Amino acid sequence: MDKMQTDLQIIIAGAGLGGLASALALKRNGFRVSLYEQGGDKPIPTGLILHGSTLQSLQSLEIAHRVVNLGFAIKCFELRHWNGVLLKMVNLDFISKLSGFPLVAFLRSDLHKLLADEIGGASIFSDHRVLGYYQDSKEATLIFSGGRRIAGDLLIGADGMSSCIRKQLVRVNKLTYTGVTSWRGISTWGESKEGVLTEYWGKGMIFGYVGIGGGKSYWYAYDHSLPNLIEPAGQMRMSLVKRFETGSKNILELLNATPENLIFRTDIYDHALVKPWMDGLVILVGDAAHPVLPSGFWGASLALEDAVCLAQELGTSEVSIALQHFQKKRIERVKKIKNYSKKIWKTQMRHLGLSRWLRDIFLKFTPQKKFSAPLHTFEKFN
Numbered sequence: 001m002d003k004m005q006t007d008l009q010i011i012i013a014g015a016g017l018g019g020l021a022s023a024l025a026l027k028r029n030g031f032r033v034s035l036y037e038q039g040g041d042k043p044i045p046t047g048l049i050l051h052g053s054t055l056q057s058l059q060s061l062e063i064a065h066r067v068v069n070l071g072f073a074i075k076c077f078e079l080r081h082w083n084g085v086l087l088k089m090v091n092l093d094f095i096s097k098l099s100g101f102p103l104v105a106f107l108r109s110d111l112h113k114l115l116a117d118e119i120g121g122a123s124i125f126s127d128h129r130v131l132g133y134y135q136d137s138k139e140a141t142l143i144f145s146g147g148r149r150i151a152g153d154l155l156i157g158a159d160g161m162s163s164c165i166r167k168q169l170v171r172v173n174k175l176t177y178t179g180v181t182s183w184r185g186i187s188t189w190g191e192s193k194e195g196v197l198t199e200y201w202g203k204g205m206i207f208g209y210v211g212i213g214g215g216k217s218y219w220y221a222y223d224h225s226l227p228n229l230i231e232p233a234g235q236m237r238m239s240l241v242k243r244f245e246t247g248s249k250n251i252l253e254l255l256n257a258t259p260e261n262l263i264f265r266t267d268i269y270d271h272a273l274v275k276p277w278m279d280g281l282v283i284l285v286g287d288a289a290h291p292v293l294p295s296g297f298w299g300a301s302l303a304l305e306d307a308v309c310l311a312q313e314l315g316t317s318e319v320s321i322a323l324q325h326f327q328k329k330r331i332e333r334v335k336k337i338k339n340y341s342k343k344i345w346k347t348q349m350r351h352l353g354l355s356r357w358l359r360d361i362f363l364k365f366t367p368q369k370k371f372s373a374p375l376h377t378f379e380k381f382n
Contacts, residue, residue, distance in 0.1 A: 007032070008031055008032065008152075008153040008154060008314075008319070009031075009032045009033075009034075009152045009153050009154075010026055010031050010032065010033045010034075010152055010153065010154045010155075010156065011033075011034055011035075011036065011140070011142055011150055011151075011152035011154070011155050011156070012033065012034070012035045012036065012155075012156045012158055013036055013130045013133075013142060013155065013156070013157050013158060013159045013165055014035070014036075014037060014130075014157070014158035014159035014160060014163075014288070015035045015036070015037035015116075015124055015126070015158075016043070016158065016160060016286070016303075017108075017111065017112065017115070017286075017300050017303055017304060018158040018285050018286030018287070018288075018300075018303030018304070018306060018307060019035050019037070019156070019158035019159075019285075019286075020035070020112065020115035020116060020119060020124075021058075021061075021115060021303065021304045021307035021308070022156055022158055022285055022306070022307040022310060022311070023035050023115075023119050023123060023124075024061055024063075024115055024118050024119050024307070025060075025061055025307045025308050025310070025311030025312075026310075026311045026314065027119060027123075028060070028061055028062075028311065029311045029312075029314065029315040030315075031311075031314070033119075033123055034123050034124075034125065034150070034152075035119075035123060035124045035125065036125050036128035036130065036142060036144070036150065037124065037125065037126050037127075037128060038126075038127070038128065038129045038130065038159075039126065039127075042109070043108050043109050043112040044108065044109075044184075044264055045107065045108070045109050045186065045262060046107075046108050046184040046185070046186065046218065046262075046264055047105060047106070047107060047108065047184065047186065047210070047212055047218025047219075047220075048105070048106060048107070048108040048111060048218075048300055049074070049103060049104070049105045049197075049210070049297040050067070050103070050104050050111075050297075050300060050301050050304070051095070051099075051103060051297070051298070051301045051378070051379065052095040052096060052098065052099035052100065052101035052102055052103060052104075052379050053098075053099045053101075053301070053305075053378060053379045053380070053381040054300075054301035054302075054304050054305055055067060055068060055099070055100075055101035055102075055104065056099045056100055056101055056381075057304065057305050057308045057309075057381075058304065058308065060308055060312070061118075061308065063114065063115075063118065064101065066114060067104070067106075067111060067114065068101060068102070068104055070104075070106040070107070070110045070111060070114065071104050071105050071106025071107070071110070071212055071213065072104065072105055072106070072194065072195060072210075072211060072212060072213055073096075073102035073103065073104055073195055074092055074102060074103040074104065074105055074195060074196070074197045074210060075091070075092055075093060075102065075195040075196070076089065076090065076091055076092055076193075076195060076196045076197070077089070077090040077092055077196075077197050077198075077199070078196055078197070078198040078199070079199055079201065079363060080198060080199065080200050080201070080248065081200070081201065081202075081360060082200050082201065082202030082203065082205075082246065082247050082248070083247070083248060084200070084248035084249070084250070087201070087360060087363050087364045088363050088364060088366070088368075088371060089368075090368055090371060090372055091368070092372075094372070094375075094376065094379070095375070095379050098376065098379040098380050099379045099380070099381075103197075103297075105197070105210045105211075105212050105218060106212055106213075107186070107212060107218075108300075128144050128148075129144060129145040130142055130143070130144060130159060130164055130165070131143045131144060131145055131164065132164060132165075132168050133155055133165065133168065133282060135155070135279075135280050135281050135282060137280075138153075139151045139152060139153055139281065140152060140153075140154065140155035140280070140281040140282050141155075142155060153281065153319070154281050154282075154283070154314075154319060155281060155282045155283070156282075156283055156284075156285055156310070157169070157282060157283065157284045157285070157288045157289075158284075158285050158286050158288055158303070159288050160286070160287045160288060161175065161269060161271065161287040161288070161291040162175065163284065163287070163288035165282065165284060165288060166274065166284055166288050166289070169277075169278075169279045169282055169284065170274045170275075170276075172274065174271065174272075175269040175270070175271050175291075176269060176270050176271065177227045177267060177268075177269055178268045178269065178270055178293070178345075179224055179225075180222050180223065180224055180225065180267075180268045180349060181222070181223060181224075181225040181227070181229075181265060181266070181267050181268065182220060182221065182222050182265070182266050182267075182268050182294060183220070183221045183236075183240060183263060183264065183265050183266075184218075184219070184220045184221075184263070184264050184266070185218075185219055185220075185255075185258040185262050185263040185264065186212075186216055186217070186218055186219075186258065186259075186262045187209070187216065187217045187218075187219055187254045187255070187257045187258040187262075188215060188216060188257045188258070188259075189217050189253050189254045189256075189257035189258075190215040190216075190217075191250070191253070192209060192210060192211030192217040193211070194211055195211075196210070196211075197209075197210040198210070198250075200247055200248055200251060201348060201359075201360070201363075202246070202247060203351045203356060204223065204224050204349050204350065204351025204356075205221070205222060205223040205224070205244070205247075205349075205351075206220075206221065206222040206223075206348050206349070207219065207220075207221045207222075207244060207247060207251050208220050208221075209250075209254055217254060219254050219255075219258070220294070221240065221244065222268070222294070222348070222349070223243060223244075224349070224351065225267075227267045228267065231265060234260055236260060236263050236265065237255060237256070237258060237260050237263060240255050240263070241255050241256065268293065268294065269291070270291065270293060270342075271291045273290055273334070273335060273338055274289070274290075275327075275331070276327060277289040277290075277326075277327050278323045278324070278326075278327060281319065283310065283323050283326065285303060285306040285307060285310060286299075286302065286303030286306055286307075287299060287303065289306070289334075290302065290334045290338060292334075292337065292338050292341050293338075293341045293342055293344075293345045294341075294345075295341050295342075295344040295345040295348055296337070296340065296341045296344055298337050298341055302334060302337065305330070305333075305381075306326075306330060309326055309329055309330055310322075310326050313325045313326045313329070333378075333381060336377075336378075337378060340374050340378075347359055
């Protein structure tokens with residue numbers, strides 16, 4: 001890489017995991033980077049699951065094993081009927097064999113801190129609400145509320161699913177509400193089986209949990225709901241207990257052992273895959289480029305992979321060529337995983353009696369090899 005390339009000043013909109021990982025990967029490759037985040041520097045304290053193939057890609061940043069040590073390896077997946085009856089048990093050791101790393105669960109805030117510490121606080125600027133950008137042939141400029149402007153040789157839009165960078169770049173930002181809301185929390189219920197991810201599938205509702213150490217469990221739940229509902233202050237936990245009262249006793253025990261301030265509600269939206277992800281000196285990564293449904297836990301993983309791939313391309317090619325190579329390398333994998341996640345989502349959220357019954361019968365008698373075949377393909381990624 002020549003000196004002119006390493007002298008590039010790269011600005012990043014968004015300091016979530018995708019933005020932080022992009023900054024770290026670029027700094028590792030010798031670039032000057034600054035990140036701008038609308039809120040503060042504290043992420044929502046929920047759990048996170050990363051794929052082995054993603055951890056493999058993080059080896060180039062010399063943090064893969066440190067990320068694994070943040071949490072616990074998931075070695076088994078238990079799929080259960082809403083009442084607790086076991087439908088399917090899948091051994092996940094194949095993930096480590098294919099990628100060299102396991103599926104791992106940990107606190108999102110721990111990964112956020114690791115990345116931010118590696119970057120250095122001087123490169124991260126909070127309280128900068130992005131309104132848009134403009135560019136010419138030499139530089140791209142971020143526009144912030146209050147009129148401030150920051151220019152760079154390249155702008156990376158890592159500002160999430162509701163990305164204003166994407167809205168301007170592709171002139172469309174049509175998020176579609178799925179009809180489903182999610183809740184996530186950290187419970188002090190200490191009965192989670194070590195290394196086991198458990199999901200309960202019910203009548204159009206899902207509840208999953210996994211131990212993350214220290215006597216804590218990360219749980220997530222999906223159910224049909226109207227969007228933009230505001231839970232009465234201090235009553236979200238009891239509302240969830242009532243909502244999921246027909247489920248396994250483990251669900252209710254997990255909820256009852258969750259502090260009210262560690263429960264977070266998020267309406268689930270989807271967005272069609274957009275192209276291109278780039279325009280001149282502007283490129284999108286993570287959810288800003290390709291939001292994905294939560295089934296399969298691919299959102300954060302894809303964002304981190306984007307970060308590594310983009311930095312590698314910029315480290316070996318001129319900017320315009322690097323951006324083209326980046327999109328070409330990432331688009332097919334992203335498309336396949338996005339489609340797979342949507343297929344699983346539709347299966348999970350079936351709520352009609354016969355359809356749900358057929359789903360459960362199919363899951364119970366599908367051979368493990370066939371059930372996990374897509375993961376075999378995705379975890380081979382290098």
